[in-house]
Amino acid sequence: MNEALNRFRRFCAAPEETAAAWRATGGKVVGYVGHDVPAPMIHAAGLLPIRLSGDPTRPSDEADRYLGTGLDPAARALLAALLRGDHAWCDHLVLTQDCHAHLQLFYALREIQRVEPREHVPEPYFLDLLHLPHRTSARYNTRRLADFARALGAWGGRVVDTAALNRSIGLYRADAEATRRLLAARREIPATLTGSAALAVVGARERMPIEEHHVGVAELLADVGVVTGTGPRTEPARTGTRVFLTGSSHDHPALYDELEAAGIVVIGEDHDWGELLVEEDIPIGPHPLTALVEHHQYGPTGSPRARIADRARRTRDGALRGRADIVVSAVRAGDDAPLWDFAAQREALRPHAIPAVLVRNLPYGPGAGARVLAAIKQHTPVRKAG
Amino acid sequence: MADNASTPRADVAPDTTAALPKPAAPPGPAPFRGSRSRKTLASAIEATRYQREWFAEVRRRVAAGEPFALVSADAPQEIFRAMDIPYVVNQWWASVVSAKQRSAHNMSLLRAKGLPDDSEQYSALALGSILDDPDDPDAPWGGLPRPTIVLGEAGRDSHRKVFDVWGEQAGIHTYRLETAVTPSVRPDWWELMPDRWEEAIGSARLDLMVDELEGLVRFLEVTTGRTLRESRLREVMELVNEQEEYNRRARDLIAATTPAPLSITDSIPSVMIPQWHRGTEWGRDAARRFHDEVAERVANGAAACPGERMRLMWVGTGLWFNMGLYQHFQERFGAVFVWSMYLGIAADGYIRHGDDPMRTLAARFSAFADQLHTPPWSCEWYVKEARHNQIDGVVHLVSSSAPHGYFTTRALEAAGVPVLEIHADNADARGWDDAAFTAAIEGFLERRVEPRATARREGG
Helix, strand or coil: CHHHHHHHHHHHHCHHHHHHHHHHCCCCEEEECCCCCCHHHHHHCCCEEEECCCCCCCCCHHHHHHHCCCCCHHHHHHHHHHHHCCCCCCCEEEECCCCHHHHHHHHHHHHHHHHCCCCCCCCEEECCCCCCCCHHHHHHHHHHHHHHHHHHHHHHCCCCCHHHHHHHHHHHHHHHHHHHHHHHHHHCCCECCCHHHHHHHHHHHCCCCHHHHHHHHHHHHHHCCCCCCCCCCCCCCECCCEEEEEECCCCCCHHHHHHHHCCCEEEEECCCCCHHHHCCCCCCCCCHHHHHHHHHHHCCCCHHHCCHHHHHHHHHHHHHHCCCCEEEEEEECCCCHHHHHHHHHHHHHHHHCCCEEEEEEECCCCCCHHHHHHHHHHHCCCCCCC | CCCCCCCCCCCCCHHHHCCCCCCCCCCCCCCCCCCCCCCCCHHHHHHHHHHHHHHHHHHHHHHCCCCCEEECCCCCCHHHHHCCCCEEEHHHHHHHHHHCCCHHHHHHHHHHCCCCCCCCHHHHHHHHHHHCCCCCCCCHHHCCCCCCEEEEECCCHHHHHHHHHHHHCCCCEEEEECCCCCCCCCCCHHHHCCCCHHHHHCHHHHHHHHHHHHHHHHHHHHHHCCCCCHHHHHHHHHHHHHHHHHHHHHHHHHHHCCCCCCCHHHHHHHHHHHHCCCCCHHHHHHHHHHHHHHHHHHHHCCCCCCCCCEEEEEECCCCHHHHHHHHCCHHHHCEEEEEEHHHHHHHHCCCCCCCCHHHHHHHHHCCHHHHHHCCCHHHHHHHHHHHHCCCCEEEEEECCCCCCHHHHHHHHHHCCCCEEEEECCCCCHHHCCHHHHHHHHHHHHHHHHHHHHHHHHHHC
């Protein structure tokens, strides 16, 4: 189990290695920002999709100069990484407006390339997918995805047609189903998969060839005994305080690691680097673009584009499904959207006697755990992992 | 450059975080109360008088059972005008709440509901008014009537959430418009927008907005029983173009005249109040009165500051709780704020010509906010305006919620126009350090603006 998980953690920590291996075979890599970019489309073009993130351990001063300090520091860290050349291995760069910060990141990149151009930053392609639940938005999105398919075809040198899309969607569906089964292990009592491990599993999916990810998930499923029900359980069972995590997204495991080192088990989350990425299957059929539009427009999404009432329902359902002891909204400074969700989330949990706590103004990098842990301790005893 | 201590952001959700160690309370006196400006233009005084009369009439109409809309400044109010649905612009109401020093009170009402009181203040002040006691005798201007419809664009993440909260209020429908993107743009939008807006914005984005506006009309037809006649929409669109043409001519007069015939303390109310009445004859006539008054002052040699030595530009939203700041530097420095975005954008940002009134209206609003806030459009326009208005220095209000201030400052400095950045929120007085900011501006004027202004004056 540890060896397989460590491989996933490596894919998360060092996407440049994955990109280098892919490019060494003559392939091209499409780096993308946010969870709104349809990875199956990129795969259908014969390209490798890798979702980008910043480095929480390095300062973002240069990015802060361009974007100011009011935006989500995760987006600022990502801009800093791009400007440093950390993602120079991308042959193409795709951004969307899955959140305000990523839209502003695109505008900043566009302007930087106009007035202070950087050679190692690929020309940004903006995929404008909208999220209001309106038919007019869906029609617009369909045209944008059609444009994107043409662009991908030009990048990959192959036509992204219905057959190719359905093949890719099929692969992603199979992987999503297997990943869901694996992630369910952390909802067992006691949990047989940590939240940190779950984050690595999903995070790796965004940063490696889907075929390899599927193989890795199958190995892990065997390790946790899910497949046979009788296999050896090499991951120690966790009986600590069960936390459902909401609020800001987490593109690195620092908070999970800090909490679980103190005996907490993160049994679920509803941010856009977590389990919601594999929650809904994209249907296969004669209209794959329509299926992709509907998935991205109406499907599971993080706080920035979700309505408050939907967030409250999702958080409640996730907490109940995972038999959470407490729900924690951990919100970064500069990421205001989750602050508006919290009152409704707390109210939705009240009939089920699940306490909810908001901890705000958290940093992007390591160090958030202490405050979050203190908040949890105020409301539930921290049980030692057994 | 001055750097403000940011507005204190204490943990909220008091019933779940009360036991946590709280950040130290910010030291200092009671929240800042700003000073009012002194208006000199008859058109500004008249506009304020009309606004009070109009608002009282809105309150009467709503009390009589008419529908009432709260709309965003960047949303197509012309639809409501043409359908005779009374409306109030969210940002105008926010400026009233701020000017009456009630922003802290309104935000406290959100906090009492478990909502953040330090996020989207400008957008959320009107929401605070609705949550307030409807019989509060201290409510500004008698209080904001409860809207039946709230319209806005789906902008920032937290802005969307504010609309979610509106939608949860009993009896209030919300209608949102998308914020789409034009990936590649020509920087000189002001040259294209009046007649070549299809080229400036892109057909995809315009098609979307037209679709959404048709949906809005149907929504309003069904919920209010009112109708939209094409002929009426054409009238409204033509009146708006006429109004903004007067604003353009007024802007050009001020730009070309030294000393400036007026400062922004007069141009802002003279321009903005009629903007909230776009598409009416009063609005068009108010813009004409403003232009005529400016022209008369130019002809008579009247000046905002006869001893004008420096011409300043204020980039950013208005400091509604402290409008007196703009006149503070006239006596000692001869420094006059001659430009704000309000007259500038009225002059350049609204005029649209076209045969199809709905598509032309879409062209006005599809990318409206980008003109002011998104590079390269924003920064290149500020440079153009600085040159056109003979600006010696810029005070740039940078809000934490508005990125890209760097590019604006960079573009202006690259054009030889010195810039002082002030980091603060325009609607929330709680974080305003008046002594520090005033001192920063004074130092800026002495060190950087005066030399440039002297060179301009001596250069002829």
